[in-house]
Amino acid sequence: MATVRLDKLRKVYPNGHVGVADASFEIADGELLVLVGPSGCGKTTLLRMIAGLESISGGTLSMGDRVVNDVAPKDRDIAMVFQNYALYPHMTVAENLGFGLKLRKQDPAEIDRRVREAARTLELEHRLDSRPGALSGGQRQRVALGRALVRNPQVFLLDEPLSNLDAKLRLTMRVEIARLHRQLKATMIYVTHDQIEAMTLGQRIVVLNGGVIQQIDTPMNLYDKPANLFVAGFLGSPAMNFFRGTLQRDEGWTLSTPQGGLPLPVLPPALESWQGREIVLGVRPEDLQLQPQAERAQLSAQLEVIEPVGSEAFLNLRRGDQSLVSRLTTREMPEHGSTLHFQFVPERMHFFDASQGERIAS
Structure with a gap:
């Protein structure tokens, strides 16, 4: 795992719109940090910049001891879990889990070992021969998590992974992700617009609005000592x-x-x-x-x-x-x-x- 450092990271689009304004913070090795804010606040843009899917207009992004501003996504040693699962419907669960490793020409025996280990961790052993269409929403999300898990990356990036699930499944998967984080001691950056997810999952939370960081703190400090009116009104249900x-x-x-x-x-x-x-x-x-x-x-x-x-x-x-x-x-x-x-x-x-x-x- 690795520490991730952002030093005045900035994203400006060709039309002049500032998507992210001088974001500076550090994600500690093994920390689960949540980016939260309303739609259009810049949280997904920031995550995509960390992933290498969005170019950086200014500032420095480091993973461990390496500056990765111009490093291709495949060389950043990250794994990303998306909102829409992005599973291959014609492949079995085992094939979906191992596909990334197969592309990297890993040894078949090692692929099989990692796939079975991830399936055991996520309680998917009995569904390894099933295809995504035969799985529930929660099982499909676990396969998407497992596909990232087998990679054993330095950093896990999760982009609103639970937003397509119903309320009961979201609660179950929140617990699952928290359990996985404790078990793996992995560095995770999690994006959500759901303040309940942010408060229950994050060891620290970055609150964004209009591309600007409003406050970075632990969940209870954000709740008890909001830095401004936006944070005070955004976190808490019902609102302040x-x-x-x-x-x-x-x-x-x-x-x-x-x-x-x-x-x-x-x-x-x-x-x-x-x-x-x-x-x-x-x-x-x-x-x-x-x-x-x-x-x-x-x-x-x-x-x-x-x-x-x-x-x-x-x-x-x-x-x-x-x-x-x-x-x-x-x-x-x-x-x-x-x-x-x-x-x-x-x-x-x-x-x-x-x-x-x-x-x-x-």
């Missing part, structure tokens, strides 16, 4: 609630919003200098908690829709022209249309510069 307004201080702190004033608890010292300025307060749904005593509440909102999801429920609320969501863990559901009262968890409030979107240290 935002309250935009002017920070004011009279007898206590208040956030003056178009929907009315929000009384705030004692704020961290970093917020003192923001008095009279516009900020954005972010509160995650689980931190917008029901308060039975109206006089102790920080805000009131009307309940519009309840979404029960088993052990918890999402309350879709309306505060003036603002939509909010609260996560409720009790089975005692309030009535539709009722006015509910809430308070914030003080230590779980997030503050952002309203003009730049950057996090205000707290």
